[in-house]
Amino acid sequence: MTHTADSPSPTRRIARERLARKREQVRAGAAAMRRETFHAGMWATRAPVWMWPALLVITGIGAALRLFRLGFPHRLIFDETYYVKDGYSVFNFGYERSWPENADDSFNAGDPSVIEPTPEYVVHPPLGKWLIGIGIDLFGADDSFGWRFSVAIIGTLTIFLIGVIAWKLFRSAFFACVAAGLLSIDGEHFVHSRTSLLDIVLMAFVLLAFFFVLLDREQVTKRLARWTPSTADPHRSESPVAEAAPPTAAARRRRDRKERDEINFGPRLGVRPWIIAAGISVGLAMGVKWSGLYAAAAFGILLVAWDVHSRYRAGVVHPWLGMLIRDSIPSFLKLVPTAFVTYLACWSGWIRSDDAWDRQWAAENFGWWQSLPEWLQWLPSLAHYHYTAYSFHVGLDSEHPYMSNPWGWIVQWRPTSFYYESYDQGDMGCLADKCSSAITSVGNPVIWGLAPFAVLICLIVWIIRRDVRPAVILAGLAATWLPWFAYQERTIFTFYTIVMVPFVVLAVTYCLTLLWGRAPGRQASRRRPRLARISTALFARRMSVGIILAAAVLAFAYFWPIYTGEVIPFTAWNNRMWNITWR
Known part of the structure; x- marks a missing residue:
């Protein structure tokens, strides 16, 4: 028995029937995802009008509480002895300079001129200290209100941010306000918002990265909820009469192959700009403290797991393979290199200086880096700085009465x-x-x-x-x-x-x-x-x-x-x- 182009072989007919069954499974999965997304309120992208002024009122109250008597006590407390003075140094000189032994007394009295011209060895990146330095520059080094102003504003902004995040998660304006209110009255958050340390700045950038991951997931969910395979249009007729020119056998094979790939692995998800934004945020978090790196790793794993979950819900036959083929490499390139470049940008003051700590290490020590162009000599110096700082961090085991x-x-x-x-x-x-x-x-x-x-x-x-x-x-x-x-x-x-x-x-x-x-x-x-x-x-x-x-x-x-x-x-x-x- 012979088979013409219009009379497919039994093998091809079985393959097409199998493809049709998969197509129906995908349509059913996409329809279920649309129903689930609708009932979860994903389409309700607009919050009730009253939520925004309510969040602003809660944030305003939080700001008033944090700014009230912010300058008390008028002296450096706890680790402010490091970060306030470093903030002044970084903002004025681009890197951390050393201070004499009794510098706190002079700084408390409003006299930062005792700072020395020699560089200081520090073990935390400079971004948080740059932000602290902004408040010092605005109000003067003699004003303890200015020492803590930047962290108070950053802490206040996170109250509003967590309200928006709660809205995205729970789709309840009331509980968005509850989350913002609870954060505003938490003692840890309140005290950190009134003390010039790095940790609340780190928290703000980690929370911002989390918010961008949620926005990416919202975008991906909507994209997959609307998706059906591009060549699986139920209204499309395959009759030669309905088409101006019947497709050739090769064209049909290409179309079937494309449809099979899309059914098996799902669609490509486009640019996904919120992953880039999340990469910038975790890079800024690492620019405050290295523990921001943990957030980068965790949110990267979360993106992978969420991509697999979303493809599974949409009815994709092989969601894991779909994630690996469609998402993994593009998402990695958007998140990790972006975070790395952002992190390096946080060191720009150190890079542009000549006499910061370890800045001339590559020039003073012989090695493979001598073959690098002069404008890249800072890179091995920065790498060596990071090596010594990491050794300090992991080896820190001195006793402290408040260690936990x-x-x-x-x-x-x-x-x-x-x-x-x-x-x-x-x-x-x-x-x-x-x-x-x-x-x-x-x-x-x-x-x-x-x-x-x-x-x-x-x-x-x-x-x-x-x-x-x-x-x-x-x-x-x-x-x-x-x-x-x-x-x-x-x-x-x-x-x-x-x-x-x-x-x-x-x-x-x-x-x-x-x-x-x-x-x-x-x-x-x-x-x-x-x-x-x-x-x-x-x-x-x-x-x-x-x-x-x-x-x-x-x-x-x-x-x-x-x-x-x-x-x-x-x-x-x-x-x-x-x-x-x-x-």
């Missing part, structure tokens, strides 16, 4: 005291026999008391319901917490948890959304007694959410004196040390 273990971070087991002064009666307005003035970086007890349960609930809900939202929150928490377990022998502190704070707040907020529940639908109105029971239970759950939020606000007000350094009786300070490890 990562196992206790999730419950604030050993918070860090940034400032403490003891006064006798009559000093600084002290009316008791003995008074205390303290700034303690301890999280809001309500938020952190719920944190371990929130993390556990997120894990359980992710496993049982396959809900992506708690998985994403846990990914952010893993990026900012888990890496520190590899350095348990190193000197580390609970104040590093400031980078975890937004993800702890999101985890608690997610659990509050579960507790809040949904109002019964119209069909339930046919059964009045059951509707009454549901309404009573729902009212109780929502009252519970309200009580938790009110308790968080009251706890913040109660701990306000030890967040801001107010002079209070020693007994009042002691009453706020709820755990003996807080002292």
Whole structure:
């Protein structure tokens, strides 16, 4: 039996039937994804109008609280002794210069002229210090308000940012405001926003990168929800009568091959500019502290896992292969090189200088780098600088009274005291026999008391319901917490948890959304007694959410004196040390 072009062979007919079945599977998967996306509110890209002024009000209140008496105490506290002076140095000279032994006294008195012309060896990248230097330049080196101004503004902006992130995750304007409000009244976030350290700047860029990953996922989800294979149009006729020129056998084979590839692996997802934005953000995070590298790795893994998940939901036959073939290399090139170039740009002041620390190392030491052009001589010098800084970091094991273990971070087991002064009666307005003035970086007890349960609930809900939202929150928490377990022998502190704070707040907020529940639908109105029971239970759950939020606000007000350094009786300070490890 012979076969013409219009009469395909049995093998080709079986292949086409198999392709048709796959096409229907993909259409069913894409349709299911469209329904799921619609019901999840993904198409509701516009938030209610009232949400934006509400977030601005919450952010404005957070700003007022952070800027109130920001200049107190008028002296360098805790690690401000490094970062404020380095901020002044970097902003004025492009790199860190050394200071004499008693430089803090001169700087506190408003005299930074004691700075020396020799370079200083530091182990953190310069970007955070550049940002601190902006506030010093605006208000003057003699104004302690200016020392802390930049971090206060950065901390305030993250309140608004987490509200937008919560909207993207939960599609609830109310819980977007809840997340912003909880962050604004968390003690860790509040104290860091009023102290000129690098960690809240690191947190801001990590949170921004997380936001861009969410935007990329929103774009990809919409793209896949609209997708059907380009050659699988159900309205397309394959009849020669309907076409001006019937396709040749070779053209049909090319078309079938293209359709098979698209069904097996899914479509290409285009430029994906939000991955580039995320790469810039993690590069800036690394430019503040190297621990931003963990966020880059975690968010890269999150992008891979999310790409596979989205292709699977869309009905792609081989989602893993689709991710590897379509997404992996383009996404890697958008994220990693972008982050690396951004990170190098943070060192521009050091690169352009002549006498910064280790800047002339390549010129003073013989090696393969001598063959590099002169304009690249800075590269091996910078590499050597990084090697020595890394050796310092991993070898830091000196004892410190406030060092802590990562196992206790999730419950604030050993918070860090940034400032403490003891006064006798009559000093600084002290009316008791003995008074205390303290700034303690301890999280809001309500938020952190719920944190371990929130993390556990997120894990359980992710496993049982396959809900992506708690998985994403846990990914952010893993990026900012888990890496520190590899350095348990190193000197580390609970104040590093400031980078975890937004993800702890999101985890608690997610659990509050579960507790809040949904109002019964119209069909339930046919059964009045059951509707009454549901309404009573729902009212109780929502009252519970309200009580938790009110308790968080009251706890913040109660701990306000030890967040801001107010002079209070020693007994009042002691009453706020709820755990003996807080002292």
